[in-house]
Amino acid sequence: MIRALFLHSLLLILYRLLCTKNMSSNIPKTxxxxxxxxxxxxxxxxxxxxxxxxxxxxxxxxxYNYHQFPPLLYQVSTSGLEPSAITFPYRKIFQRRKDFYFRMxxxxxxxxxxxxxxxxxxxxxxxxxxxxxxxxxNYFGNDDLNKYTFPMKNIPESLTLRNRLLQNLENALTADSPAQKQSLLNIAIVGGGATGVEIAGAIAEMKRYILPKDYPDLNVQDVNIFLIEGSDRILRSMSSEASQKAQSFLEDMGVTVKLNTIVDDYDGKTLRLKNGSTWMTSTVIWCSGVxxxxxxxxxxxxxxxxxxxxxxxxxxxxxxxxxxxxxxxxxxxxxxxxxxxxxxxxxxxxxxxxxxxxxxxxxQGKPMLPFSYKDKGSMATVGRNRAVVNLYGFNFGGLTAWILWMTVHLMSILGVKNKIIVLLNWIWNYFTYDQSLRLIIKPSSRHKK
Ligand SMILES: Cc1cc2nc3c(=O)[nH]c(=O)nc-3n(C[C@H](O)[C@H](O)[C@H](O)COP(=O)(O)OP(=O)(O)OC[C@H]3O[C@@H](n4cnc5c(N)ncnc54)[C@H](O)[C@@H]3O)c2cc1C
CATH class of the missing domain: 3.50.50.60 (FAD/NAD(P)-binding domain)
Structure with missing residues (x-):
C-alpha cells in the first residue's frame, strides 16, 4: 500500500515536471x-x-490578454461594435502597478x-x-450541440458568429437550391434569457434596416429569426410584465418566439425539437445555459x-x-x-x-466580514427605443428604459476611450441606421499558430 502510494506520488511529480518542461511563470518570490x-x-x-x-x-x-465586457458581445456578433470597443488589455490597465504580475x-x-x-x-x-x-x-452533455451550435460568451466566439451570419448571406446569393438558400437564411436562437433576447432583437434590426440596402438582390423577408425558450416566458429572471413586453417588442420586429419548446439535437443542418418537429437551419446560436x-x-x-x-x-x-x-x-x-x-x-x-x-x-489580523448581495435591479434591451427595466421595484419599458440601459452600460465599460467609441457608434447607428463593420475576417491559413 505504502509502495503504491509512493509510486503514485513519484509518477505525479514526473508528470508535472514533463508537462511544465521549459515553462516558467518567472514570478519572483518575495x-x-x-x-x-x-x-x-x-x-x-x-x-x-x-x-x-x-x-x-x-x-x-x-x-486572454484582455478584459472583456460580455453585455455588449451581441453587438460585436451583429457588426454593431468592433471588439476593441468592449475590450481592454490587462497590461494597459495595470501599467506602473507595483508588486503586480499578469500572466496570460x-x-x-x-x-x-x-x-x-x-x-x-x-x-x-x-x-x-x-x-x-x-x-x-453548457450543452448538457450533448456533443452535437457543442460541435455545431454557435455560443457567444467571449470575443473569439462573437467574431466567429459574426463571420457565420455574414458568410451565410453571401452564400445565400449563390445557393444551389431554394431549400439550401432558405436554410442559410433561417436563424435559430436557443435560450430566451437576456442574451438570447438581445441578439434576436439585434438580428431583427439588421434584417429591417441594413440587409435591404446591402443585399438588394436578396429577398430579406426570407430571413427567419426564431427565438426558442424551454419555459413559459422569456426573461425569466425579470418580472412577468417585462417578459410580456419584451416578447411583444420582439414579435413586432419580426422575431418568432417559441415558448415551452426544448431543443433535442442539431447536426449542423437540421434542428430537432423535443416535440418531434424539425427545422432546416445553418445557424443555431446557443444562449441556453452555462x-x-x-x-x-x-x-x-x-x-x-x-x-x-x-x-x-x-x-x-x-x-x-x-x-x-x-x-x-x-x-x-x-x-x-x-x-x-x-x-x-x-x-x-x-x-x-x-x-x-x-x-x-x-x-491587519482582523476577522473577515460576511458578504451579502445588494440587488439593484435588472434590464435588457430588445432594440432601438425598446428595453425593459426592473429597478427598485419599478417596472417600465420603451424609450426611457432604453436610455437608462444605454447609460448604465456606457458607464460600466472600462476606459474613457472605449466609452466614447461606443457612444459615437450608437449615435451614428441611431441616425444613419447603418454601420460599416460588416467584415468577414478569418484567420490566415498560412499562420495557424
Ligand atoms: C453574452 C453575455 C451577455 C451578458 N449580459 C449581461 C448583462 O447585461 N448584465 C449582467 O449583469 N450580466 C450579463 N452577463 C453575465 C456577466 O457577464 C457575468 O455575470 C460576469 O461576467 C461574471 O463575472 P466573472 O468575473 O465571474 O466572470 P467573467 O466575467 O466571465 O470572467 C472570467 C474570466 O476568466 C477567464 N478564464 C476562464 N477560464 C479560465 C482558465 N481556465 N484559465 C485562465 N483564465 C480563465 C476568462 O478569460 C475571463 O476573463 C452576460 C454574459 C454574457 C456571456
Whole structure:
C-alpha cells in the first residue's frame, strides 16, 4: 500500500515536471504573501484593482490578454461594435502597478497540498488563491450541440458568429437550391434569457434596416429569426410584465418566439425539437445555459449545481482554507437566494470589492466580514427605443428604459476611450441606421499558430 502510494506520488511529480518542461511563470518570490487571481472578468479585475497598495503580491492570470465586457458581445456578433470597443488589455490597465504580475495562461488544476496551480505556463504557487474564471457554455452533455451550435460568451466566439451570419448571406446569393438558400437564411436562437433576447432583437434590426440596402438582390423577408425558450416566458429572471413586453417588442420586429419548446439535437443542418418537429437551419446560436469553469483538484462535494464552486459567506471554498471563489463560478447561498446568487455582473463586482476588503482585514489580523448581495435591479434591451427595466421595484419599458440601459452600460465599460467609441457608434447607428463593420475576417491559413 505504502509502495503504491509512493509510486503514485513519484509518477505525479514526473508528470508535472514533463508537462511544465521549459515553462516558467518567472514570478519572483518575495516576502509578501502572494494572492493569485484566476480570471480577470468583472470579479477578478475589480479585486486586482482594489488590492492596489495592499501588503500583498498580486498575480492575475487569464487565458486572454484582455478584459472583456460580455453585455455588449451581441453587438460585436451583429457588426454593431468592433471588439476593441468592449475590450481592454490587462497590461494597459495595470501599467506602473507595483508588486503586480499578469500572466496570460490557462489554468487547469489546483494542487492544494503544495498550494500551487497547474497552468499552461507551468506551476504557480500561491498563499491565497481566488477562482474568478466565470463560466463556459453548457450543452448538457450533448456533443452535437457543442460541435455545431454557435455560443457567444467571449470575443473569439462573437467574431466567429459574426463571420457565420455574414458568410451565410453571401452564400445565400449563390445557393444551389431554394431549400439550401432558405436554410442559410433561417436563424435559430436557443435560450430566451437576456442574451438570447438581445441578439434576436439585434438580428431583427439588421434584417429591417441594413440587409435591404446591402443585399438588394436578396429577398430579406426570407430571413427567419426564431427565438426558442424551454419555459413559459422569456426573461425569466425579470418580472412577468417585462417578459410580456419584451416578447411583444420582439414579435413586432419580426422575431418568432417559441415558448415551452426544448431543443433535442442539431447536426449542423437540421434542428430537432423535443416535440418531434424539425427545422432546416445553418445557424443555431446557443444562449441556453452555462456551467462553472472546471478545475482538477476540487473535491466532488464542493462542486454544486451548474458546476459552480460552493463557498461560505466569506467566499472561501468550504474545505480549502485560503482558496476563494467569486462571480459566476461560485455558489453562495443566503436565505433570499437558496439557489445561489444570480450569475450577473453586479454580483461578481460586489464580491470582488468585498473580498479585497477582507484580504486587507486578514493582513491587519482582523476577522473577515460576511458578504451579502445588494440587488439593484435588472434590464435588457430588445432594440432601438425598446428595453425593459426592473429597478427598485419599478417596472417600465420603451424609450426611457432604453436610455437608462444605454447609460448604465456606457458607464460600466472600462476606459474613457472605449466609452466614447461606443457612444459615437450608437449615435451614428441611431441616425444613419447603418454601420460599416460588416467584415468577414478569418484567420490566415498560412499562420495557424
Ligand atoms: C453574452 C453575455 C451577455 C451578458 N449580459 C449581461 C448583462 O447585461 N448584465 C449582467 O449583469 N450580466 C450579463 N452577463 C453575465 C456577466 O457577464 C457575468 O455575470 C460576469 O461576467 C461574471 O463575472 P466573472 O468575473 O465571474 O466572470 P467573467 O466575467 O466571465 O470572467 C472570467 C474570466 O476568466 C477567464 N478564464 C476562464 N477560464 C479560465 C482558465 N481556465 N484559465 C485562465 N483564465 C480563465 C476568462 O478569460 C475571463 O476573463 C452576460 C454574459 C454574457 C456571456
Amino acid at each position: 516576502e509578501k504573501k502572494r494572492i493569485v487571481i484566476v480570471g480577470g472578468g468583472f470579479g477578478g479585475l475589480i479585486l486586482a484593482e482594489r488590492l492596489k497598495k495592499s501588503p500583498y503580491q498580486v498575480v492575475l492570470i487569464d487565458k 495562461a490557462e489554468v487547469s488544476g489546483i494542487n492544494s497540498d503544495d498550494k500551487s496551480i497547474t497552468t499552461s505556463i507551468g506551476e504557480i504557487s500561491y498563499d491565497y488563491l481566488v477562482l474568478a474564471a466565470g463560466t463556459d457554455s 456551467k462553472g469553469v472546471s478545475f482538477t483538484g476540487l473535491a466532488e462535494e464542493v462542486v454544486a449545481r451548474g458546476g459552480r464552486v460552493r463557498v461560505d459567506q466569506y467566499n472561501e471554498i468550504d474545505s480549502l482554507s485560503g482558496v476563494f471563489a467569486i462571480g459566476d463560478i461560485c455558489f453562495q447561498q443566503e436565505l433570499r437566494y437558496p439557489n445561489g446568487y444570480p450569475q450577473v455582473a453586479p454580483v461578481a463586482i460586489q464580491q470582488g470589492k468585498h473580498l479585497a476588503k477582507n484580504f486587507k482585514r486578514i493582513a
